[in-house]
Amino acid sequence: MSETSEKSTTRATATPEAPSTPETPARLTRAQWWLLVVACAAVALVVAAMASLNMALPDIAVDVGATQSQLTWIVDSYTLVLAAFLLPAGALGDRYGRRGVLVAGLAIVGVASALPLVLDSPTWIIVARGLAGLGAALVMPATLSVITAGFPEERRARAVGIWAGTAGAGCIAGMLVSGVILEYSSWLMIFVCFAVAAAVLLTASLTIASSRAQEQWPPDLLGSALSILAVGLFVFGLMEGPHRGWADASVLACIILGLAAATGFVLAELHTPDSARRSGRAAARSRRAVTDRAFGSGALTLLFQFVAMFGVFFIVVQYLQLVLGYSPLDSSIQLIPLILLVMTVSVLIPPIVPRVGLRFLFAGGLALLTGAFVLIGELDPQSSTVLINAALLLPGIGMGMVSAPATHAIVSSTPDDKQGVASAVNDATRELGAAIGVAVAGSMLAAMYGRGIEPVAEMIPDPTARSAVSDSLASALKVAEAAGPRGDELADLARSAFLEGMQQASWTIAVILAVGAVVAAFLSPGRPRITKGREPA
Structure with missing residues (x-):
């Protein structure tokens, strides 16, 4: 089938905050x-x-x-x-x-x-x-x-x-x-x-x-290989850290080698054979400082957003099933309002971006996510419906505030010939954020649960049951169920240890997101200035 070539337009004057024309856009x-x-x-x-x-x-x-x-x-x-x-x-x-x-x-x-x-x-x-x-x-x-x-x-x-x-x-x-x-x-x-x-x-x-892309450059085999190694090794290290321990030699080696490959990727891209050809555009790029800030802040905000998203999934799903006793289906249904909020806010946000600017949305969205994790850290078996709903709905609003503007900031800061790469950067930051979110939540939760349940586990004579209780709350609840009436006390103690770990993991992610909100407030471009008779600057 034939491939239609898109127009190769550079968006040297367009910014993600404002449309390129004040005229009423044509219908789709x-x-x-x-x-x-x-x-x-x-x-x-x-x-x-x-x-x-x-x-x-x-x-x-x-x-x-x-x-x-x-x-x-x-x-x-x-x-x-x-x-x-x-x-x-x-x-x-x-x-x-x-x-x-x-x-x-x-x-x-x-x-x-x-x-x-x-x-x-x-x-x-x-x-x-x-x-x-x-x-x-x-x-x-x-x-x-x-x-x-x-x-x-x-x-x-x-x-x-x-x-x-x-x-x-x-x-x-x-x-x-x-x-x-x-x-x-x-x-x-x-x-x-x-x-x-x-x-x-x-x-x-x-x-x-x-x-x-209308302009065809030679395949960048070295850059592709280095990017695969950089992301693959770094993500592998993050995934294995909670299981093997962050001081494990293989985990540290993967993270360090991944960062080294990322450095090599940047250096290789700066010295590619076509760099001279692209150097003539340096002046144009320097005039796009705001757009460059939009690209960087958009990528970082997406990373923080997915740290939050997968942190929510990892922590809240276990809380709903293991602490409140929801079935897998019931816990999924409980998350439907979060889905609807993310989708609704993502669709409604783009028209107001020119009025409020990326800085307000990025910093504000991450601040809401910070507050959500503070609330998640306060959840327990007796939490009110209001508190549980607030802890589940706030993330939906915060994610919706940042997701669409951040993605648009990335793709609108990149020439049309490189839209595939821009889209990949958008997706890669999401995957890195997801890996970091699960790694942080998983390692903190496991460490604090293990510390809290250790005195209880040591009192269990059966080595198999002792190991199961120490592994996770899910395993501990199975042991407690098999223990009959005496298992109720074990289940309560295991849930308490889990909630302590959940609190520490939630507050740790809240601190990370708070840092992200501060970074976004300084790095992101604000509301564009509008001068009479001129486009937003």
Whole structure:
């Protein structure tokens, strides 16, 4: 199929805070609406796949005999491969066509999702999830770049807002769908649903317009390799830190080598053969200081937002199920208002960005997320419905405030020829934030729970039961259930140790987000100044 070349326009004068023209924007065509629907559905699919199996891990362990380590990698292999290959995948879309890369990614996701139906050993499920992560790496930047290339500048912010809201809500939607499936069917149906959805979206993707960079530069093989190593090693270190310990030699080596590869990537990009060709644009770039600040603050804000998002998922889902006794389906339903808030606020925010500026939205959104984690740290078994709802709804407002403006700041600060790479940067910061959020929440929660439950565990004579109680609250509750009436005291003590760890983890993330709010207040551009007869500056 033919690839349509988009206009190669540099946005030297446009800023993410204001539309490029004061005129009333033209209405969207049916083709643009359809493109938006397909792109949003595709990104929702791959984001949902990231979290969907968390609910099914106990059933998978029983059916295929997976160890705890294998269960961890059934979840983590998807995220690791996705994060590592995002930047090269975005560059592929710019060079060879974004629709083609999107179609290829959906095909890989579909095949990988079908593999566990015939090869259901733990090793093959891990391989299938990693392969699906590779497909997702092709899909995610392509979905955003086809939108930015296919929409006029004056309509792009709203389209990006819808995309960002869908991407932010996709993870919770994945857990909800999984909860419904597990309520009535086997965990294999989760893979069936993803395979069918990928096939449907692949067919739909063939009907949308494509684009690619007009100016073709030589493939950057060294930069691609270094970016894969940098993100892959760093994320691997963050994932293994809570399990092996942050002082473990392999964890430290991965993080240090990842940072070294990132440094090498930056140096290599500054000395590529076409750097001389690009140096003539240095003056134009220097005149875009505000846009550069928008790009940097947008990327950092997205990272902090996803630290918060996955911190919420990790902590709150366990609180709902293990402390309040909700079923997986009930806990997923409890998160629906958060989904709706993220999507609604993401769609409503773009028109007010020119009036309030990025600084207010970024700093304010992160401040709300900080407050949300302070409230989460106060939750206990007797918490009122008002407090629980506030702790669940505040994150939705905060995420919605920052997600769409941050994404638009990144893509609108980048020339059209590099939209695939800009989209990949947007997605990579999300993945890094997710990895950091889970690592911080997981390590703090595990450390504080272990310290709190240790005196109780030492009094248990059975070594197997003692080890189970020390491992996690979920295991402790199973031991308590088997112990009969005497188990009630053990369950209460284990919940108390968990709540102490939950409080410390929540407050630690709150401090991180507070720092992010301060950084955003200083780094982000404020409200654009408007002079009579002139565009916002």
